[in-house]
Amino acid sequence: MAVRNLTRSxxxxxxxCAGIAIGVFAIAALGIFGNVLAVEATSxxxxxxxxxxxxxxxxxxxTSIPETVVDEIERATSGTPSAAILTASGLAASRGETASVTxxxxxxxxxxxxxxxxxxxxxxxxxxAVGSEVAERLSLRVGDRIETEVGSYRIVAVLQGSETQISPxxxxxxxxVPETALGTGGGYDQVVLSxxxxxxxxxxxxxxRETVNARENRVTVFELSSVVEEIDDFFSxxxxxLISLGAISLIVAGVSILNVMMMSVVERRGEIGVMRAVGxxxxxxxxxxxxxxxxxxxxxxxFGVALTSIAVAALYYLTPVGASAVFDPGTxxxxxxxxxVGVAVSVLSGIYPAWSAANEDPVDAIRD
Amino acid sequence: xxxxxxxxxxxxxxxxxxxxxxxDDINVTVDEGEFVSxxxxxxxxxxxxxxxxxxxxxPTSGRVVVGGVDATDMSESRRTEKxxxxxxxxxxxxxxxxxxxxxxxxxxxxxxxxxxxxxGRARELLGRVGLGxxxxxxxxxxxxxxxxxxxIARSLINSPEVLLxxxxxxxxxxxxxxxxxxxxxxxxxxGVSVIAVTHDxxxxxxxxxxxxxxxxxxxxxxxxxxxxGGEP
Numbered sequence: 001m002a003v004r005n006l007t008r009s010x011x012x013x014x015x016x017c018a019g020i021a022i023g024v025f026a027i028a029a030l031g032i033f034g035n036v037l038a039v040e041a042t043s044x045x046x047x048x049x050x051x052x053x054x055x056x057x058x059x060x061x062x063t064s065i066p067e068t069v070v071d072e073i074e075r076a077t078s079g080t081p082s083a084a085i086l087t088a089s090g091l092a093a094s095r096g097e098t099a100s101v102t103x104x105x106x107x108x109x110x111x112x113x114x115x116x117x118x119x120x121x122x123x124x125x126x127x128x129a130v131g132s133e134v135a136e137r138l139s140l141r142v143g144d145r146i147e148t149e150v151g152s153y154r155i156v157a158v159l160q161g162s163e164t165q166i167s168p169x170x171x172x173x174x175x176x177v178p179e180t181a182l183g184t185g186g187g188y189d190q191v192v193l194s195x196x197x198x199x200x201x202x203x204x205x206x207x208x209r210e211t212v213n214a215r216e217n218r219v220t221v222f223e224l225s226s227v228v229e230e231i232d233d234f235f236s237x238x239x240x241x242l243i244s245l246g247a248i249s250l251i252v253a254g255v256s257i258l259n260v261m262m263m264s265v266v267e268r269r270g271e272i273g274v275m276r277a278v279g280x281x282x283x284x285x286x287x288x289x290x291x292x293x294x295x296x297x298x299x300x301x302x303f304g305v306a307l308t309s310i311a312v313a314a315l316y317y318l319t320p321v322g323a324s325a326v327f328d329p330g331t332x333x334x335x336x337x338x339x340x341v342g343v344a345v346s347v348l349s350g351i352y353p354a355w356s357a358a359n360e361d362p363v364d365a366i367r368d
Numbered sequence: 369x370x371x372x373x374x375x376x377x378x379x380x381x382x383x384x385x386x387x388x389x390x391x392d393d394i395n396v397t398v399d400e401g402e403f404v405s406x407x408x409x410x411x412x413x414x415x416x417x418x419x420x421x422x423x424x425x426x427p428t429s430g431r432v433v434v435g436g437v438d439a440t441d442m443s444e445s446r447r448t449e450k451x452x453x454x455x456x457x458x459x460x461x462x463x464x465x466x467x468x469x470x471x472x473x474x475x476x477x478x479x480x481x482x483x484x485x486x487x488g489r490a491r492e493l494l495g496r497v498g499l500g501x502x503x504x505x506x507x508x509x510x511x512x513x514x515x516x517x518x519x520i521a522r523s524l525i526n527s528p529e530v531l532l533x534x535x536x537x538x539x540x541x542x543x544x545x546x547x548x549x550x551x552x553x554x555x556x557x558x559g560v561s562v563i564a565v566t567h568d569x570x571x572x573x574x575x576x577x578x579x580x581x582x583x584x585x586x587x588x589x590x591x592x593x594x595x596x597g598g599e600p
Contacts, residue, residue: 279452
C-alpha cells in the first residue's frame, strides 16, 4: 500500500528520489575522491616518511658533521641503513655536452637513492651514478664515461626520477660519486638514515638526539615522517570538508522528502482518517508513512551509489590514478556509509509527517 | 438485543473562549438488525452522535455502550481495535484509496487486524452489492454509485454489528440513491444494525424509525421515536 501511494505522484516521488540520489552521490563521490587523493599522496610520500635527515646545527656554529659524529650516529642507530653525504655543485660533460650538476659523495648510495638502470654498489669506491635528467641531457647510459670537475667516471647506474621517489636529496640532477672524490677532510654535509618504517625512523631520530646531542646540540634532526603526519592531517581535514559539502546536499534532499511526505499526508488526510476509522492504529499509520519514506530513500540511495560507482569507474579508466587507490577499502566504506546515511536521512524526514498523520483526529480528517 | 446505547450523553466543545453543547443529555437505544435514520438541521448534533457511537469521539458525560460493551472509558488503542471489530462506516465522500482496486479497497480494513480475510470474501461482498464484474477496477473507473457500493462492501468486510452511514446518498442521483438504500437495507437481514445520519427524506422511507435532533436534543415531534429519549 505504501509503495503504491508513492506511484500516485510519480513526478514528485521521482524528484525526492533524485534529491537523495544526488545527496548520496555527493557524499560518496567527495569522500571517495578525498580518499583517493590521500591514498595516492601517501603512497608517493610514504617512502620519505621513513627517512631522517641529520644536518650540522648552523645556529651553534657547526658547518659540517665530522667523521667521529658520523660514527656516533651509526652506533646509535645500528641496524638502520645510513649514508653520510658530501655535497658540491659543478659541471659534468660527455660527448661535448655540458650540464650543471650536484655532486653527492657517499660510501653508501643505496641508503638514499634507487637505481632505475644498473645497480648501486653496497660499498661505493669506483664509478658514478647519474640522475635521470643528467643522463638525458648528456645522453648517458650505464657503461658510458662522464667527465667532471672531480674526476672521470664510468656510469654504473642511472637513478630513479623524483616522480616516483621523493628523497631528501634531489636525485634528478645528481652525480653520485665515491666520497673520496669530494674529500672528507672537512666533515660531511648531511647524514641520511633510512628506517624501514615511520616508527623505526622516529626511534632512530630519538636515538640521535639522545646521544649526539646529549651535551650540545651539534646536529639538527629532521624527521620527514613529521611532514607525512602533517600531510595526513591535511588530507583528513580535506576529506572532512568535502564530506561536509556532500552532507549539505543530503540535508537539502532530506528536507525535500519531508516536504513530499507532508504534502502527501495533507492530500490524503481524509483517507488516513478512514484508515483510523476502520481500525487502523496510530502505529499502523506511522508504519505506512515511514515505509514510504524508506522506499524513497532506498531507491534514491541505490541510484546515488550506482552514479558514484560510474564516477569511480571513470576515475579509474580516464585518469592515471592506480587501481590500489581507486579500489581502496575506503571507497567501499564511503559507498556503504553514503547509502546508509541516505536511507537514515529519509527515515528521519519521514518521522514528523508520520507522527503528524497518526495524531490527526479522524473526526476532523473525515469531516473536512 | 440492544446493539447501541447512549445513556445520558452530553458532548461539549471548546470554541474559542466559549463552550458549545453539541449533544445535551441524550438517551438512544438501537436494537440488533434495526435501521434508524437520524435527521435534523445542520449543527443539531447528528454527526457528533454518529462519531460517539462510532467510538471516534468521547462524551463529556454519560455512557456509550456498543455491542454490549461499555466503551466510554476505553483507551484510544482499545477503542480503535473495537471500531475495527464491531463498526462499519460508510461516508458521503466514499474515501476509497485511489491506488487500490475495488477488491483491495474492500479488504483494506483487514490490513489492520489479525483476521486473515482472503480475496474470496471481498469478491463475495462486491458481488452482493452488484459489483462482481468490477472487482479489479480502480475508483477512477467507477461511477459515484459504484464507489458508494464499494464503500458499503468495505464496511461489511469485518462482519460488523453496527453500520454507521453519514449522508450515504449525499452525492448520488435519485436512482442510484434508491439502489444504495436498498443495499444498506439488505444489510439488516444479517442482523447488522444501521444508523444513518441524513438530510435526505428518502432515507426515512427505508428506516424502521427516525430520530430527530434539534439543538443537541431529541425532538418529541416525531411519532416513531418511542424508544428514543426518556429514561434509559
